[in-house]
Amino acid sequence: MPRETPDRHRVTLTGEGPVLVEGPVEVVLPDGGTVRSDRPVVALCACRRSRRYPFCDTSHRARVRPEHQEDHP
Amino acid sequence: MTSTTEIPRPTTTGLPAPRGPLSEAVITLLRAEHDDGLATAVAVARSVVGDTDPYGDDLQLALHCCYQLHYRGYPGVDDDREWDPLVLGVRRELERAFLAALYRDVEPGDDVSGEVAALLVEPVGPGAETGVSHHLRRDGELWQLREYVAHRSIYHLMEADPQAWVIPRLHGAAKAGLVSVEHDEYGGGDPARMHSQLFADMMAELDLSTVPGHYVDAVPAATLAEVNLMSLCGLHRSLRGALVGQFAVVELTSSPGSDRLVRAMRRLGCGPASIRFYDEHVEADAVHEQIVRRGVLDPLLAAEPGLAPDVVFGMRASALLGDRLSDLLLEAWSQGRSSLRRPLTGVSR
Numbered sequence A: 001m002p003r004e005t006p007d008r009h010r011v012t013l014t015g016e017g018p019v020l021v022e023g024p025v026e027v028v029l030p031d032g033g034t035v036r037s038d039r040p041v042v043a044l045c046a047c048r049r050s051r052r053y054p055f056c057d058t059s060h061r062a063r064v065r066p067e068h069q070e071d072h073p
Numbered sequence B: 001m002t003s004t005t006e007i008p009r010p011t012t013t014g015l016p017a018p019r020g021p022l023s024e025a026v027i028t029l030l031r032a033e034h035d036d037g038l039a040t041a042v043a044v045a046r047s048v049v050g051d052t053d054p055y056g057d058d059l060q061l062a063l064h065c066c067y068q069l070h071y072r073g074y075p076g077v078d079d080d081r082e083w084d085p086l087v088l089g090v091r092r093e094l095e096r097a098f099l100a101a102l103y104r105d106v107e108p109g110d111d112v113s114g115e116v117a118a119l120l121v122e123p124v125g126p127g128a129e130t131g132v133s134h135h136l137r138r139d140g141e142l143w144q145l146r147e148y149v150a151h152r153s154i155y156h157l158m159e160a161d162p163q164a165w166v167i168p169r170l171h172g173a174a175k176a177g178l179v180s181v182e183h184d185e186y187g188g189g190d191p192a193r194m195h196s197q198l199f200a201d202m203m204a205e206l207d208l209s210t211v212p213g214h215y216v217d218a219v220p221a222a223t224l225a226e227v228n229l230m231s232l233c234g235l236h237r238s239l240r241g242a243l244v245g246q247f248a249v250v251e252l253t254s255s256p257g258s259d260r261l262v263r264a265m266r267r268l269g270c271g272p273a274s275i276r277f278y279d280e281h282v283e284a285d286a287v288h289e290q291i292v293r294r295g296v297l298d299p300l301l302a303a304e305p306g307l308a309p310d311v312v313f314g315m316r317a318s319a320l321l322g323d324r325l326s327d328l329l330l331e332a333w334s335q336g337r338s339s340l341r342r343p344l345t346g347v348s349r
Helices: A067-071 B021-031 B038-051 B057-068 B079-083 B085-105 B112-119 B132-139 B142-156 B172-185 B195-205 B221-235 B237-267 B272-303 B305-334
Strands: A011-013 A019-022 A025-028 A034-037 A041-044
Touching (some): B021 B085, B057 B221, B079 B085, B142 B195, B221 B305
Antiparallel strands (some): A025 A034
16 A cells, blocks of 8 residues: 655554554544554554444444344344 | 564474375485485385375475475485475375376366455454364463464474575566565564564463474474475475465465454463564564565565466465365364374473
8 A cells, every 4th residue: 555645644544344544543532532543553442343443443343143133033 | 682582493394294105205315425325215206296185295295305305305304405407306296196186186277366355354253263263262272372382383483484585586676575575474584573573472382392303292283284285385486476376365365364363362371472473473464465576475476377277276275275274273173182193292381
């Protein structure tokens, strides 16, 4: 994922999933608290379903019941 | 040094016990200090390989021993045996048999996007939540969790190493993307945060041996086969697409499974090092999934579209071997017996 403008931090909106931010980052939460991540790429939760908010834990993934289950709820 | 973690010495165990004529021949070949009998060992290996179960204990252990020469080697075995034409010749026979079985059992395909999309769906409901991590989260016992960790140690004590072979076989964006994930697996420059080290910390806390290779004699062929697939694809440039497919499956599926294992560890009252290993993988692999899709698979297939069938093969072969191991563990545990060839010692809870 090479950057077109190397002097700017890239933020990628994945659409279906998290917002990818170039790390390391310090994230300020609504309550004023901060959390840090030293990863080169940080995935920030955009669906609010993460149990590790503000970081993505893949909870945005579609949850699908196998079809035969619908016949036997 | 701010860490109190003790980095294990780079030790390893000796050659394992043979499980049949093929592994016997390979171990003889590796042990031999003189040329006497080497040709015989090679002839034996070549004559029986066609009649040996390609997924079975004998062939998988023989292959495992051949591959170990490329990693830590064995004490008392000359490091130069890594490139001994006799060993390589036998290894090629074993690889051909293993690959032929996988090509026979894996349905071919070339729709990488479809394959990825299928992996990004979480099946839910009683009929779908049947894997090992589901079982351990729901009602697994501590002895089962320790067995699971012993199986996984064959790979995780060298986590990311088999995939590192593919780096010089990739170019441009795909290489940069894969290396950024590998760098994270190797602790981002901090040896105490290397995933293999986090795994060793967990093993020590669970009263398991952290010596690489310690559980080789205890694990069945299904466990060895998963790691052998990684080494096979890593060591052959012709299988670089399959290696990336295997790598993608791990990174795409690990996050939810790791979360279930964290919950299993908490429920069973495991310590902080045990929880940390899988906890780290929940967040790390949520990022790795994105990098693998956008930074590895997309640029690789843009540069080498002809690799798509190999990527799908790697993904499906990896899933096939993963399912075989999962079935073996769950079947043994459902009957209340050990999934290992020899039961674990140490704490029972």
